[in-house]
Amino acid sequence: MTGGEPLLSVQGISVAFGAVQALAGVSLDIARGEIVAIIGPNGAGKTTLLNVISGFYHPYEGRILFQGRDRTRLRPFEVASLGIARTFQNVALFKGMSVLDNIMTGRLLKMRGSFLLDAAWWGPARRQELEHRAFVERIIDFLEIQAIRKTPAGRLPYGLQKRVELARALAAEPTLLLLDEPMAGMNVEEKEDMCRFILDVHGDFGTTIALIEHDMSVVMDVSDRVAVLDYGRKIADGTPDAVRADPAVMDAYLGVAHV
Amino acid sequence: MAQLYAVLIGPFADMAGAPLFLVEVLIGGIASGLLYSLVALGFVLIFKASGVFNFAQGVMVLFAALTLVGLLERGVPAPLALALTVLVMIALAFAIERLVLRPLVNQEHIILFMATIGLNFFLEGLGEMVWGANVKKLDLGIPDESFKFAGVLLNKLEMTAAATAAVLVAVLAVFFQKTRIGRALRAVADDHEAALSIGIPLRTIWVVVWSVAGVVAIAAGIMWGAKSGVQFSLSLIALKALPVLILGGFTSVPGAIVGGLIIGIGEKLGEVYWGPLVGGAIENWFAYVLALVFLLFRPQGLFGERIIERV
Numbered sequence: 201m202t203g204g205e206p207l208l209s210v211q212g213i214s215v216a217f218g219a220v221q222a223l224a225g226v227s228l229d230i231a232r233g234e235i236v237a238i239i240g241p242n243g244a245g246k247t248t249l250l251n252v253i254s255g256f257y258h259p260y261e262g263r264i265l266f267q268g269r270d271r272t273r274l275r276p277f278e279v280a281s282l283g284i285a286r287t288f289q290n291v292a293l294f295k296g297m298s299v300l301d302n303i304m305t306g307r308l309l310k311m312r313g314s315f316l317l318d319a320a321w322w323g324p325a326r327r328q329e330l331e332h333r334a335f336v337e338r339i340i341d342f343l344e345i346q347a348i349r350k351t352p353a354g355r356l357p358y359g360l361q362k363r364v365e366l367a368r369a370l371a372a373e374p375t376l377l378l379l380d381e382p383m384a385g386m387n388v389e390e391k392e393d394m395c396r397f398i399l400d401v402h403g404d405f406g407t408t409i410a411l412i413e414h415d416m417s418v419v420m421d422v423s424d425r426v427a428v429l430d431y432g433r434k435i436a437d438g439t440p441d442a443v444r445a446d447p448a449v450m451d452a453y454l455g456v457a458h459v
Numbered sequence: 460m461a462q463l464y465a466v467l468i469g470p471f472a473d474m475a476g477a478p479l480f481l482v483e484v485l486i487g488g489i490a491s492g493l494l495y496s497l498v499a500l501g502f503v504l505i506f507k508a509s510g511v512f513n514f515a516q517g518v519m520v521l522f523a524a525l526t527l528v529g530l531l532e533r534g535v536p537a538p539l540a541l542a543l544t545v546l547v548m549i550a551l552a553f554a555i556e557r558l559v560l561r562p563l564v565n566q567e568h569i570i571l572f573m574a575t576i577g578l579n580f581f582l583e584g585l586g587e588m589v590w591g592a593n594v595k596k597l598d599l600g601i602p603d604e605s606f607k608f609a610g611v612l613l614n615k616l617e618m619t620a621a622a623t624a625a626v627l628v629a630v631l632a633v634f635f636q637k638t639r640i641g642r643a644l645r646a647v648a649d650d651h652e653a654a655l656s657i658g659i660p661l662r663t664i665w666v667v668v669w670s671v672a673g674v675v676a677i678a679a680g681i682m683w684g685a686k687s688g689v690q691f692s693l694s695l696i697a698l699k700a701l702p703v704l705i706l707g708g709f710t711s712v713p714g715a716i717v718g719g720l721i722i723g724i725g726e727k728l729g730e731v732y733w734g735p736l737v738g739g740a741i742e743n744w745f746a747y748v749l750a751l752v753f754l755l756f757r758p759q760g761l762f763g764e765r766i767i768e769r770v
Contacts, residue, residue: 256652277660288653297649320740368657
């Protein structure tokens with residue numbers, strides 16, 4: 201981990217849905233420029249953790265600091281405006297809109313100015329739209345989706361939808377990017393592409409990334425650090441190699457004999 | 460043969476024979492078409508932003524008109540009364556967001572639709588409780604009389620209403636098509652969660668569209684109210700917006716405009732030129748028959764998003 205204060209600091213958060221304890225006192229620091237993988241068996245609370253960070257759920261206990269300031273009770277759109285972008289496990293694209301428009305929506309927060317100017321499609325408003333359009337085209341090139349720019353997102357195969365969702369998140373120029381199973385349901389080739397994109401995003405834009413993933417070879421290749429959740433608790437946190445050798449992690453994945 | 464002639468050729472011969480009269484009929488059609496478009500736009504905006512088919516749109520028209528007339532009757536000067544009515548409709552939008560939409564977020568569309576039916580009855584009752592149920596006259600100070608322009612006979616009241624509707628429709632269309640609000644609206648309509656994640660404040664968007672729908676309802680209420688008095692039947696004009704929506708597509712702003720004009724012009728032409736053949740009153744059912752035909756052959760409407768089914 202690099203020195204100085206972490207970009208994101210999750211401190212002892214607990215979330216419950218009725219009687220189900222989804223997260224129990226989980227802490228996690230993410231340093232600027234890191235790629236952190238969050239792994240764990242099904243139902244371990246990985247997605248809940250991501251939802252808490254992005255403001256969809258609020259913990260009943262604990263706090264979240266982003267860039268050193270308390271961000272525990274922000275709502276999703278406020279979290280987005282702080283520079284945290286995310287993708288969803290089950291792809292949440294705007295299915296009726298073209299790929300280009302989907303990615304443009306990622307720029308909404310970057311757009312400023314009066315509605316009247318917008319309406320008149322005049323002067324600064326027009327220039328602004330064109331600037332954003334140029335930025336979006338760069339992302340489209342970057343993720344190699346030029347060929348499908350005009351296609352409605354709902355008609356794309358699943359693998360490409362995931363890529364478009366990543367593009368929309370990138371369009372917001374996030375400081376912290378949260379990816380919920382970016383490679384779920386992909387074939388080997390698509391997974392390799394996605395791996396490359398994640399590493400390129402990290403390398404070219406310096407984006408800090410937290411991702412949930414099940415594919416262990418991917419996790420080991422991509423991440424600087426791995427945090428393991430089981431039954432709502434963090435049971436391990438360290439380099440990929442250290443985590444792989446951790447007996448508690450083996451137990452969580454392979455089951456443990458309770459005598 | 461004679462019947463075929465009467466249906467297929469006679470009416471067109473009549474049109475060609477009296478072009479000035481044809482222009483009058485067309486203008487009348489455009490005038491009422493613009494009003495249909497205005498009401499339909501109220502539906503489209505809310506449908507786009509929250510995926511809700513707002514059953515209460517018609518009652519919002521009645522409620523707005525009742526409030527305005529009620530204030531006028533109590534001696535409030537007209538500009539102030541109008542401003543107050545706008546405030547009431549905006550307050551209503553806030554209340555609807557807080558009490559109806561927010562608790563039902565991410566529910567099935569049918570549940571939200573049912574909620575607007577409830578809203579419909581609530582507003583109807585509230586309006587009559589506060590302002591009374593008798594027919595009220597709304598006098599705009601524009602005489603309901605005709606004048607001749609370039610040999611064409613026009614009605615002052617109708618022309619004023621049409622011009623106002625045209626301006627409103629144009630402003631709304633540009634506002635929601637060309638601005639980033641338009642993109643935000645489409646995003647919200649498509650996927651609430653995703654819209655939140657890219658930083659769209661859902662609640663603000665909802666309050667905005669319901670407020671705009673409320674203002675549209677005021678405009679429609681004033682225009683229809685001036686024509687036929689402020690009374691319960693005002694809430695039924697929303698029914699006329701249904702065929703407009705089916706024609707234009709539920710999600711399309713240009714569709715609502717073009718759909719309204721087609722129905723306005725179509726029913727006037729039908730009434731005047733083909734009406735006598737079937738004993739008149741085409742105006743009452745023309746729009747619905749046209750809507751049925753569209754449902755059979757182009758269910759997504761002229762401009763609606765295509766319904767794609769994967770097999």
